[in-house]
Amino acid sequence: MTEGQMTIPGQVIEDTVVPACEPWSAEVRKGDVVRLVDIEGQQAVDFLCYDLADRAERYNAANTIKLNNNIYLGQGTVLWSVRARPMMTIIADTCGSHDTLYGCCSIEIDRVRFEKENSWGCQQNFEKELAKHGMGEKDIAANVNFFMYVPVREDGQIAIADGLSKPGDYVDLMAERDVLVIISNCPERDNAAAGYEPTPVRAIVYTPADC
Numbered sequence: 001m002t003e004g005q006m007t008i009p010g011q012v013i014e015d016t017v018v019p020a021c022e023p024w025s026a027e028v029r030k031g032d033v034v035r036l037v038d039i040e041g042q043q044a045v046d047f048l049c050y051d052l053a054d055r056a057e058r059y060n061a062a063n064t065i066k067l068n069n070n071i072y073l074g075q076g077t078v079l080w081s082v083r084a085r086p087m088m089t090i091i092a093d094t095c096g097s098h099d100t101l102y103g104c105c106s107i108e109i110d111r112v113r114f115e116k117e118n119s120w121g122c123q124q125n126f127e128k129e130l131a132k133h134g135m136g137e138k139d140i141a142a143n144v145n146f147f148m149y150v151p152v153r154e155d156g157q158i159a160i161a162d163g164l165s166k167p168g169d170y171v172d173l174m175a176e177r178d179v180l181v182i183i184s185n186c187p188e189r190d191n192a193a194a195g196y197e198p199t200p201v202r203a204i205v206y207t208p209a210d211c
């Protein structure tokens with residue numbers, strides 16, 4: 001199921017298949033890279049990051065949009081913090097479009113928008129994973145959605161569309177400081193975020209060969 005033959009341009013520190021619907025986290029040192037692989041395609045990966053030494057210094061969607069002058073994330077995008085410091089940079093991207101407007105799914109929002117009582121969401125995954133690091137609900141900010149396609153029309157209309165990611169697409173995120181990375185492999189089955197059928201993703205941490 002995993003693309004075990006994928007070439008990693010450096011020394012692999014961790015290589016994990018994150019099962020469908022599960023969270024994952026890692027402490028990543030400055031200069032190291034997190035590669036997120038959409039193994040089967042059309043699978044949203046909800047993402048947050050924090051300065052390892054000062055968790056109040058965290059990813060900020062609005063600053064990232066302002067300082068990149070764009071609502072979409074792709075190769076070359078810097079992820080900025082709430083204090084306008086660089087957190088991570090997207091140094092490779094085979095997909096081409098990632099969202100940071102739409103936030104994450106949750107039991108609560110699904111209750112409102114789908115009138116369904118789902119048992120789990122990315123909000124719950126974030127809380128579960130953050131708890132391993134002594135953190136919780138108050139630490140959750142508006143997140144990145146890697147591999148999720150959210151087109152915005154001229155009149156401002158916005159919706160999740162079918163994902164553009166193909167099997168094996170990946171993003172490489174280089175840490176600009178020591179960071180804590182938290183992801184939720186999105187469990188949503190009621191919209192296109194996970195292609196209506198959540199699938200595993202792969203998370204690799206590596207030290208680039210030229211460092």
Ligand SMILES: [Zn+2]
Nearest residue numbers: 105122186187
């Ligand atoms: Zn989700």
